[in-house]
Amino acid sequence: MAKQGSKKLNVVPLDKQQAKQPRGEAVRVKLLDAAEALLLEQDAHQLRLDDVLADAGVARNTLYKHFTDLEALAEEAQRRLPAPRNREHEAGLRRPQPLPR
Numbered sequence: 497m498a499k500q501g502s503k504k505l506n507v508v509p510l511d512k513q514q515a516k517q518p519r520g521e522a523v524r525v526k527l528l529d530a531a532e533a534l535l536l537e538q539d540a541h542q543l544r545l546d547d548v549l550a551d552a553g554v555a556r557n558t559l560y561k562h563f564t565d566l567e568a569l570a571e572e573a574q575r576r577l578p579a580p581r582n583r584e585h586e587a588g589l590r591r592p593q594p595l596p597r
Contacts, residue, residue: 524562526552531573540570 530551534543545566549556563569 520562523552523554523558527554527559527562527569528573528576531569532576535570535574535577540574543570 527548530548531543533551534547543566545556545559548566548569549559552559559569563572
């Protein structure tokens with residue numbers, strides 16, 4: 497009797513941490529990582545939704561499954577920043593943001 501082997505896909509995760517997380521949590525982390533990286537380069541009031549989405553590689557609808565808006569994402573991302581940078585950006589989050597054209 498011949499053994500029928502089952503084919504097993506050899507999928508290599510991009511990040512070991514993401515491999516241990518449910519897909520939804522991994523996407524949330526990607527969004528936070530992208531926002532955090534951008535916050536390290538610019539003030540919070542300069543943070544643009546399209547830049548975060550492009551860096552995270554996710555669609556706009558996906559962001560809204562995890563965060564109510566860009567400000568909520570930015571606030572959570574800035575909490576992950578090291579303490580001195582955190583205080584610096586905390587003030588930036590409270591600045592009025594220009595309306596998109």
